[in-house]
Amino acid sequence: MNRQRSPGITRGQLQRGSGTVLALVLGLVVIMASALIVLLGQSAAMASRAAAAADLAALAAADAARGITPGEPCAVAGEVAGRNNAALLSCFEGAGGTVQVRTELQVRTFLGAATGQARAGPPP
Template identity: 50%
Template sequence: MRAPGRAMTLGDRVGVGGRGRRRPCPCAEDGAASVVAVSFVGVVVALAAAVVVVLLASLASQSAAHAADAAALAAADAVSGAVPGEPCALAAEVASRNGARLATCEVTGADALVSVVVDRGAISATAASRAGPAG
């Protein structure tokens, strides 16, 4: 405790010598910041996992679209006689080389319609494509 008229010193503020000791706060919020921090980290981890799943699905979808386009073009080339071979067999081979498997293959006139499936772990993407002469 300081004398009247005397300026407060650092010792008076922190309670040097046992004077002016602070009593512990009987507050109910002890440790609440830890709970909030752990909850925040949990939310961030969950959001990151969701973003990874969405990105993997997008990647599988794009891979399927590219494989379907290439397989349809290969089948259309075989139909037109530009390359030798059976159209659907060529489409299956091209799809396989692009990491997909051929699901369906239909040849109607000079048009080839194919669909492929790409499996990336638990994620599966399907795409279809048509190739043939313009018009």
């Protein structure tokens, strides 16, 4: 099928401006990809901070459970988690002086809250 063109309009004139639209779309794709990379990087950093808070809280609670430091293990874990800008979600004391804790960072991101879980106890 032949498209009917208006008299006096060439093929090049019909495509005028398409490069600008293509450049704008390409720029938008680059910006969106950059934003996604930043969000994923932020999520990874927050997950690492939540895991570190859980590790430190579990180690402190395990020391309290074994009597190395004073205090009730879960209260100590909550205090240490708070010092690391995290909230203690759960704390369980197990057999042999082991303690398992779960923390959540108090700072929430666009993708949600970061949580960490750790277990600590005496060396084997």
